[in-house]
Amino acid sequence: MEKCRMVFSGSGGQGVITAAIILAEAAVLYEKLIAVQSQSYGPEARGGATRSDIIISDSKINYPKVIQPNVLVCLTQEAYNKFYPIVRPGGLLITDTRYVKTQRKADAVQKELPMYQTVMEKIGKPIVFNICMLGVVISMTQLLKPESIMKVLKTRIPPGFLEMNRQSLDIGMAMGDGFSK
Amino acid sequence: MEKCRMVFSGSGGQGVITAAIILAEAAVLYEKLIAVQSQSYGPEARGGATRSDIIISDSKINYPKVIQPNVLVCLTQEAYNKFYPIVRPGGLLITDTRYVKTQRKADAVQKELPMYQTVMEKIGKPIVFNICMLGVVISMTQLLKPESIMKVLKTRIPPGFLEMNRQSLDIGMAMGDGFSK
Amino acid sequence: MSENVKFLQGNEVCVEAALYSGLDFFAGYPITPSTEIAEHMAVRLPQIGGKFLQMEDEIASMCAIIGASLTGHKVMTATSGPGFSLMQEALGYAIMTEIPCVIVNVQRGGPSTGLPTNVSQGDILQARWGAHGDHAIIAMTASNHQDVFETTIAAFNLAETYRTPVILLFDEVVGHMREKLVIPEKGGIPLVERLRTSVKKGVDYHPYLPREDGRLPMSDFGGVHRYNVTGLYHDMWGFPSNNPEVVQGLHRHLVDKIINHVNQIARYKEYYLEDAETILISYGSSARSALHVVENRRTRGERLGLLELNTLWPFPYQIVREKCANAKQIIVVEMNIGQILRAVKRAVEDPERVFLANRIDGVFINPDDIRNIIRFIQGKGA
Amino acid sequence: MSENVKFLQGNEVCVEAALYSGLDFFAGYPITPSTEIAEHMAVRLPQIGGKFLQMEDEIASMCAIIGASLTGHKVMTATSGPGFSLMQEALGYAIMTEIPCVIVNVQRGGPSTGLPTNVSQGDILQARWGAHGDHAIIAMTASNHQDVFETTIAAFNLAETYRTPVILLFDEVVGHMREKLVIPEKGGIPLVERLRTSVKKGVDYHPYLPREDGRLPMSDFGGVHRYNVTGLYHDMWGFPSNNPEVVQGLHRHLVDKIINHVNQIARYKEYYLEDAETILISYGSSARSALHVVENRRTRGERLGLLELNTLWPFPYQIVREKCANAKQIIVVEMNIGQILRAVKRAVEDPERVFLANRIDGVFINPDDIRNIIRFIQGKGA
Amino acid sequence: MAVKDYIRERFFPHMWCPGCGHGIVLNSMLRAIEKLGMNKNDIVMVSGIGCSSRISGYVDFHTLHTIHGRALAFATGVKMSRPELNILVPMGDGDALAIGGNHFIHAARRNIDITAIVMNNRIYGMTGGQYSPLSGYGIIATTAPYMNIDHDFDVVELAKSAGATFVARTTTYHVQQIVDIIEKAILHKGFSVVEIMSQCPTYFGRKNKEGSAVDMLERYKKTTTPIGSKAKKENPDLIERGIFVQKEMPEYCSEYDKIIEMAMKGH
Amino acid sequence: MAVKDYIRERFFPHMWCPGCGHGIVLNSMLRAIEKLGMNKNDIVMVSGIGCSSRISGYVDFHTLHTIHGRALAFATGVKMSRPELNILVPMGDGDALAIGGNHFIHAARRNIDITAIVMNNRIYGMTGGQYSPLSGYGIIATTAPYMNIDHDFDVVELAKSAGATFVARTTTYHVQQIVDIIEKAILHKGFSVVEIMSQCPTYFGRKNKEGSAVDMLERYKKTTTPIGSKAKKENPDLIERGIFVQKEMPEYCSEYDKIIEMAMKGH
Amino acid sequence: MAKPKLKKHIINRDWCKGCGICVEFCPKKVLELDEEEKVFAARAKDCICCKLCELRCPDLAIEIETL
């Protein structure tokens, strides 16, 4: 398996870092893969675009940061403007239609999806927006099984909220479907 | 002129350090001599025997401490017991009869003088005890003129007290007289 | 999935390792990028009946753990640059009074407030010389979570063995990065417990009289032996003394107990050193970038090797000299102006072989930074 | 007797020199053996309309002088080991913000409370590396009162020239000893005054933009230019920045402005070096014992010499190397475990020539201590 | 001069979170200064480290952004060396009363003419939500995950007992009162302490289920009352707002001038 | 057990000057402990640096002689890690309230069960007579050669406002009262502050022309009065002696036990 | 002094963070947030120029200009 290098970006409240952690944790704990997650960190770095790097692989990972992601997710305009140039040529660039108006074409498979809108329509809870995004990513990359994500979620959130997250994950999976490269 | 190395020792309240400073200052400011004064120092070193070293010379003084004094003054028993062994063979050892009972004989000219007692009888003020001791030292060593001492005192104490100090100095000079080696 | 496989932040790994070592007292004050250590301690300690204290500042935190260590507990505090500077006076007290404790400094960009959220390795020499007066110190670091775990345990073990504070010099990248950790079964890693005196009640106990083997058995405050602890020079009972023999004896003891055991204290890892023509020397997170370069050059048959230092102080001069004996070039990879570079130059023969690959702009050093230096050194230019 | 001949304690000499330099603000907290500096300042400063502040601790003292320097004053604080440790964080702030100030450390026995009333030179490397993060520093010392006077003035001059804190590392013997001082006429020793910007009101002023000559003109707080001062990495206006170019630029500037001027900053004295076979290297009070030995051996025709260092940091490597080029033996005379010894070894060719004559028992090193080492080195035994 | 003339527009929008009370403090403080018609060159703002302390970067005065907890010590040096300047020292609750507590009580004791403003959000915002000495018993924070057992200081009582000669408290809901109190505090000759309860929706609010910034302001409205109000007598739990102390006492810098006089008289 | 059984005789005569009040504090403290019949192994004395702090070297308890101003921080670590021990923390006025002021107010705020004794001689004795935060306006010290312009803290008021649950004051003249108060302070569960005015004839006395130790004790007798006495009403300048605060409040260590319970319940 | 009359609400969309404080505490409910969570004057004519929005805005993003 090639190392998969991903960057999730957006704004503080959107939970991109949480999504990154869930993804990497799922890979490590439930898919016997090796993963490293890191972030441009911290409350003192408040404001501006948040970014989290994830590398998933079946072999040892030394350098933990991502320079050229083959999967780049941008959930705000600021994040998009800042990061779209770093996507690996031929890589995958995922944006949300509500928050990002893509301008120039990046040399990558570019997916503009109405993730936020759909989540709000079908579930109405913005908190699970990031899980929907995860659904898109795993279905597009075929990196790991949705069950693994759900297993992690079980350890992190109250039972009452699981169903909502499952739905959101499915919505994302559905949107991602057919795009798997 | 040979370097003259002196150690004044006693207890906190007796003013041996002040005496040492006055002597050295007088030598430097009013006799164009070179002098260094130092002390085993400080309030944090409270209790035990106080000691002050003075070196007076007409040539440069590098090492500022006294290892073997040729003049040693001890104003308490504790100071005597602690320091009498260091006096330079053939040197001068001055003690006060009220505070010190000398035991073994040190290889030095040993002078036991009733300085305190005389000062109390003639002046009745213990504060000038140390000045009397200075009188003894300068008359015995012929190191410098009493006027030089008085000049320093003028800069340090209120006019009202000068006379008392002058008397005490004279008492000391008188005791010292005839002993000059 | 096995209970003891975890996916954690380096800071959390440090906490789990401390608990594994038997820590049950922590006092600290929040500061980026070390804060998660305090936060995770606040959750975990009460669960095992231990105590977590958030003090009014770093000075108080350092003082509190010293007090708690004296009653017989394994203790830790954690901070970053500014807080570490504030701890220096109390750290010196722990050195002078020989009280075991572990201080974590998760390094960020300095000097001063610097770059609170960026990575740096700028406090290496402060860890060595930050406290006033002559002294020796043990300081260690690590580059990956399994090592963070083992090094933290080693820190507790060395603190007890030598009755001394031990400093863990992590950095923002290792502290905040998440990766896999496998927690060994209890007993999987040997622990050094507090060496307590065998002297019976009523018999004269000497808190500062070393045994043959150099170790000083302790007696818990509140126990049957009442003694004195002071930051003044002191005799074997712990009472102040300015007797020159006593002073010189203690002065030398404090330094020698560490530097005479440099090889026992030294922890390091070697990668492909046997035949290496170019040796990279690195530590902490920058060792990951260095290893990245080494392994990927090796696939091209280039004879690169890496010496990763886990123990920084006392500096393992002899080991470094030996390992580097046959290297054509030695490149120190670190994120400061060359703090370990100086030590390496002192260690090896013909120091002209030693080069520096560093970054001081707050950006994590990456493989290309190192590759470029190698090209330059090898005369290949940009 | 001429007005300007005085018989003073070293600590008082330091005060008189500071006043001669134009100091008019001092903040401090008492500690043996530096207390007389604060006490004498308390008497003298109000006499010239200056301000003396006794703060609640050393941290506050350091902070207060930085604030006062910003309004355009020459400032100083004074302390000893424990207080110096507490000042490290704020000292780092002054380094980062490039604010001129002078910090006196009258050294006593360490580590910790150590020996408060005894002499030591144990804080030399702390002065270099005590604050967190990479940085450079200027530190100086002296062995006699005329030198204490001149070195203190030099400290103020360098602080203004390089916009940096300067540390004066005196010791208990020099601080408490009394000897003659001749105070030069005003103007006798040139003073470097605060370099103020020529930028006019309303024109954009850059507090952190060096001129061609590398100096950074200042503007007094309360004056016509409003700007920002921060301990974060900052741009030329003083506003926070984590732009890697800006960070690296400032990082290098802070270090280079000092180490690139090592020879201009270096102050030292040579005694009989021309033909010396054995060179003693010393500084502070121990240099007096060293000179004693040298002069008294010279009378016996032995070829001894002394290199007395007044500037310790940045260490004058090149100068030491050159001066020692032809010496058979080099003996570093100091009162610690060899803090300057390391620098000398790094400086000279074939470091095997370098030996240490030291004392670490709180007793002032005396000529015999040095003579014995010389005998041993010369193979004459005890 | 308009409020905008007192700020450094190029750094806006500021770094504070949406709805952060610190922005309201900034807003009101500027209006107080505007009403006093002060000259920007006569004002020095000294701050420490924290979200609150970032305020100094946004105002167009002489600004000194120092280290955590020490702002008042730096400010003391500025004031003593240049007594004619007006010194404003905004501080977070941790900055002022955790690590900075000693400088706080000593500045008060000296009665040096500095205006200290405690932006009290009852949490460490900058480091992500640890409890502070003003959080209070029972609240939740990242370092008090079960509940906080530390009692809180009463800033007003502490400032009083330490010697502050002007002591007041209000909240970010009561903006006109902030303006009024800060005006008086600046005019007061001596050490003045103004505690302003300021919402941190991001950490304190979220952790303690106090809802949005709006909800937190509502709470300030409901849980506070003017000093000595009837409401207070009926419900002692209410927090009093207003000026608690305002007395004339010799100020430190002018006291020091007397020392200079004595010394110059060779007394 | 006799008083002598609580001391380390071999270090006597102690290092304090003739007539130093610190010796009287030592004397009375030992009698209080004797009356309580405490076991020496159950007592930890933590002190800082100063003449006063040397007291820990003379008593036969577990003794921790720490660094200047930090005794209460060390003591907090000892107490939290071994709550069953009795912790005594004697401090000088500089130690407790200059450099140590922050630890003082925070220990009080937490109401941790420690007995803090302020040996208040209104001067820095160990370093030779500089003014302290308790010296008071107008006094003379080596660092206030003209006169002191710093106002002093009222230890009682400060301790109260910070949260101490036992606060008392007396002098070295009133030895029975010292014994009585220290007894109660030790028995009190929570943070107790006992201020004992203690003469320093060597520095404070000499500099301020207060004469010998005897004269200074006479002065304590004349210038103090029991709390709320008639004399106080007639002469407000009199300093009140006695117990100002004594209230039951949850103590910090026992509060922490609740946290452990919650955490273990997996709550 | 005569009641001030509204000229316009000057809203700085780049500074507004949509916290809703001005919206909530406007006595006349003049303001609203748009879909981008920026404030706008939905019922400008109801504005009584009390300037409470201007005073309470944590971001200095809204100003009332009067005639």
Add this chain to the structure above:
Amino acid sequence: MAKPKLKKHIINRDWCKGCGICVEFCPKKVLELDEEEKVFAARAKDCICCKLCELRCPDLAIEIETL
């Protein structure tokens, strides 16, 4: 309880620093300092065993032993 009767004043001359506190505050003026400035019981028979000297001695140098 019966009035205690004096057995003797136990004075530790090595510890006594001659501060005179016990002398001054002895209600019966029993104590005096000798020429070496050490305390001694000049009028032992007047002693009423109030132990104030013992309580006030800063040097723990005087003790009242009763029968």
